Amino acid sequence: MNLSRYDLNLLVALRALLEERNVTRAGERLGLSQPAASNALARLRRQFGDELLVRSGQAMELTPLARALLDMVTATLTMAERTYEMTSEFDPVASTRRFTVVGSDYGLSLLAAPLRELDVVAPGVHVRLDLLRAEHLRDPEGLLRRADFMVAPRAWLHGLPAAHLSTDEWVGVIDRANRAVGDRLTMDELRTLRLVGLFDEPPGDAHIGRQLEVLGIESDGRISVESFLEVPFLVEHTERLGLLPRRMAERSARSAHIRLVALPFEAAELVEMLCWHPRADPDPGHRWFRTLLGAAAAPDRVSGS
Template sequence: MNFSLNQIDLNLLVVFDALMRDRHVTRAGESIGLSQPATSNALARLRYLTKDELFIRAKSGLQPTPVAIALAQQIQPALQQIQIALSSAESFEPMTSDRVFAIGMTDYVEFVMLPPLLEKLEQIAPHAKIQIRTGDRQQLFDLLDNGKVDLICGVFPEQIPWHQEQLLFQEQFVCVCRQNHSLIKDSLSLEEYLATSHLLISIKEDMVGRVDTLLAKQTLSRNITISIPHFLVAPSILARSDLIATLAKRVANSFAQDLHLKVFPCPITIDGFSVFMRWHQSTRNHTTHKWLRNILAATAISI
């Protein structure tokens, strides 16, 4: 497909991007201010230009063809770069700006980072607004790559060439149980750890965690009574049962006093994890993005 730019209505690229994002003609049109007939007409013109169907109807919505997927890999970054180039000319004054910053975070990072972040913003950017988007690791990557968020924060072991990142903080694991636990008193031995029942937090929604893999290497095992996908309810469950859980230290310490929980070092060696913020390389020199990254980095130092 060889075209001269003066032969193409570049607005069609905006329609194409919306269709890739929403996979629905009506919703895509609404997101860019077009009616359903106008969006359908634009899709017909795109099909004529590319000599390809581009999108095929399916039960789950419009499914892109291989040609559409290949085009999106070029068009989406180009549109994002144009948007950044246009917005970079805008002045940014933190004390008066009412800009909405979109940040992708896991629920753990929300819990740890948002309270001190909002406290800081009240002082230096009182009119700024924060929109939090959440999801698993791949969903956060998609939000970032599609320009739905300014940056993302979480645990990201995978390296992606067009992402840049900065370490925010490191975390370690501890063991938590209620103060009047029937078995565990003033210390926690490996024998006691294995003898009691466990609560597991698993985003995969299964009954096996990192600890179980480590124990299996030593021909040991533990009894998992309940597995939950989110950590916030865990401290309340621990406070009302004889379960024990292996939790991130910052979470455990936050709940320990109010819920009468005891916190112990883990009786097995388990590596902690590092929390990073990531941004698309196309925003690396954008003044407002750099300001946001600096604020998050400063917030991380304080937690």
């Protein structure tokens, strides 16, 4: 393919326009005037033979082609940025590199302590933390073409280089005023209490939802969320039961009207891993960042469970 036929700078404009869905904001992000950003959009529309952005009320929406292009252009530019950032050495003090980490709110909370060091050891480095969504779990390798790292349970990963971040046990959380339940749930209580579930379709058999299914436990009136932090607030002042990693449950109990209860079965531990695309293995900056996050151990290729 003869790339000289194309203005590759338009890919940068395309990503900004599709992410911002606003010509003025995209121009500001790119350091362009509004007319120049509009001109870039017009050229892109001619290039792809598609409107890309269409008016919907007061907002602009992506066309079906634009939605497909967004993931592709993000992955392409991420790989290009990594190419130019690849050096034989990495100086964190002088670097202005950007890293993106995707994970659940619980997974990202594990990074808070190491990231406090950035202001001292790498003041110019930027870090973006994005929330993990259920669709990411169906194609983690595709996600890691666009992001530098993903924090996810070991049971959800297959064939990716990864390093251990944390191990935690599952506990139940109920409203603090619920005295019908003791300090340890019974199997009958587990079957009858309305459950706040985490991730409706988890891909790993070791996920707590899958473990309940193996025990033949289903809950009517179930609420499912993709946020660990929401669980305590969906439980307090109700008769519901939530399931959380112990460390998050203990922190939540300080502010939410909940208390912890032990589970009536031996649940598999929640093992959180930091994983990345194999192409990033030789990148010195990437190695430095994963060491900063506490994942300095030699990477294992996670086979899943």
